[in-house]
Amino acid sequence: MDFLEEFPEQIFRDILLRVPYKSQSKIKLMLKPAKEMIECFDFYMNRIKFDLAKKYICLLHGSGISVYDPVDQSCELLSTIPIGSEIPFTSHIITVNHKIVLLHLKHYLTANIWIYDLLSRTWKQGAEIPTARSGTGFACCASPEGSIYIAGGCAKYGNAHELREAAVYKVNEDKWELLPQMHEKVGSCRGLFIEGMFYVINNWNNGIQRFDPNTGIWTTIETMTAPNSWYVHFRGLIAFLWNGIQQYDWEGKGWRELEPLPQQLYPVRATVWCDHIFLCGRQYYATSIHQSTIFYMYKPGAPLSERCISIGLNLDVTSVATIEI
Known part of the structure; x- marks a missing residue:
C-alpha cells in the first residue's frame, strides 16, 4: 500500500477519512503518515462532520470493555485495562x-x-x-x-x-x-x-x-411517580422499569405506559443508538448474580414484530454507552 503515500496529502487524507474504524489499526501499522493523521483530533472531527463515522455500543463487563457493532453484530474486546484486577x-x-x-x-x-x-x-x-x-x-x-x-x-x-x-x-x-x-x-x-x-x-x-x-x-x-428505573432521553424522557417501558409527559406531568418488556429484567441498562434503544439486564427473578445478561434492541413506533429484537451476546454487562467513531 505504499503507493497511497504518493498521493497529494489532501487526497491521501480524504482516502483515510473513509477507512472504517475497525480497519484503521491495520492501516496505521502499514503507513506511518496514516498513524499520525488518524490519531489527530481534527481527523476525528472531520469524520463526524462529513458523516463518515459510525456509531457503536460500548459494553462494560468483568473482563474489560467490548465495542459492539449492531450492524454486523461483531464484538471487539479492547486492550486490557491496567488496573490489575477484575472490574x-x-x-x-x-x-x-x-x-x-x-x-x-x-x-x-x-x-x-x-x-x-x-x-x-x-x-x-x-x-x-x-x-x-x-x-x-x-x-x-x-x-x-x-x-x-x-x-x-x-x-x-x-x-x-x-x-x-x-x-x-x-x-x-x-x-x-x-x-x-x-x-x-x-x-x-x-x-x-x-x-x-x-x-x-x-x-x-x-x-x-x-x-x-x-x-x-x-x-x-x-x-414523578416512576419507580426505580433506567432513563434515556429519546424523543422525550423514557424510563425502563423491570416490567415495562414508560414515557414522561412534561406538559401533563405524568407517565404513560408504552409497552411491557418481552421479559422482566432487573437492573435495566440502556443507551440510545441511532433510532433505536439498546437495553439489557438480567432476568428479574434470577437466582444468581452471575446469570448472563439478556440484550434487546428496541425501536419505538416500529411494527410490533420489529419493535424489540433479541440480541445474542454472551457477556455479563454492567454498564453501556454509545460512541461515534
Missing part, C-alpha cells in the same frame, strides 16, 4: 467524543478514572474522583460539550451517608471541579442531560433536581 460491577463507562471514560469504583474506597482513546487505542489514568461513593447509586452522564457530571450517591453503605455533592470532570483538562451542592441528599439516582441541563432523578421518591451549567444554580422541579 467491579459498581463501575460505569461514559463516552466523550472518541474516548471511553471508566469510573472505577470499589467498596466506597477507590474512585479512579481510566480513559481509553479509540484513536490511539491506549489507556491512561485520569484525575481521581473527589469523593468515593456507591458505584450503583450515583448520577453520572456526559454533557454535550464533553464534560462528565456526577452527583449524589453514598459515601459509605447506608442512607445515613447520602451525598449532596456534585462535580464536573473536564476530560480534556483532566481535572475535577466541585459544583454547588444539591438542595437535597440523594443516595440512589440517575443522571442525564436534557437541553443543556443536568437532571438528577431520585430513584426512591423520583424527585428531580436540575442543574444549569450557565448559571450554576440547582432547581427542584417536581415529584
Whole structure:
C-alpha cells in the first residue's frame, strides 16, 4: 500500500477519512503518515462532520470493555485495562467524543478514572474522583460539550451517608471541579442531560433536581411517580422499569405506559443508538448474580414484530454507552 503515500496529502487524507474504524489499526501499522493523521483530533472531527463515522455500543463487563457493532453484530474486546484486577460491577463507562471514560469504583474506597482513546487505542489514568461513593447509586452522564457530571450517591453503605455533592470532570483538562451542592441528599439516582441541563432523578421518591451549567444554580422541579428505573432521553424522557417501558409527559406531568418488556429484567441498562434503544439486564427473578445478561434492541413506533429484537451476546454487562467513531 505504499503507493497511497504518493498521493497529494489532501487526497491521501480524504482516502483515510473513509477507512472504517475497525480497519484503521491495520492501516496505521502499514503507513506511518496514516498513524499520525488518524490519531489527530481534527481527523476525528472531520469524520463526524462529513458523516463518515459510525456509531457503536460500548459494553462494560468483568473482563474489560467490548465495542459492539449492531450492524454486523461483531464484538471487539479492547486492550486490557491496567488496573490489575477484575472490574467491579459498581463501575460505569461514559463516552466523550472518541474516548471511553471508566469510573472505577470499589467498596466506597477507590474512585479512579481510566480513559481509553479509540484513536490511539491506549489507556491512561485520569484525575481521581473527589469523593468515593456507591458505584450503583450515583448520577453520572456526559454533557454535550464533553464534560462528565456526577452527583449524589453514598459515601459509605447506608442512607445515613447520602451525598449532596456534585462535580464536573473536564476530560480534556483532566481535572475535577466541585459544583454547588444539591438542595437535597440523594443516595440512589440517575443522571442525564436534557437541553443543556443536568437532571438528577431520585430513584426512591423520583424527585428531580436540575442543574444549569450557565448559571450554576440547582432547581427542584417536581415529584414523578416512576419507580426505580433506567432513563434515556429519546424523543422525550423514557424510563425502563423491570416490567415495562414508560414515557414522561412534561406538559401533563405524568407517565404513560408504552409497552411491557418481552421479559422482566432487573437492573435495566440502556443507551440510545441511532433510532433505536439498546437495553439489557438480567432476568428479574434470577437466582444468581452471575446469570448472563439478556440484550434487546428496541425501536419505538416500529411494527410490533420489529419493535424489540433479541440480541445474542454472551457477556455479563454492567454498564453501556454509545460512541461515534
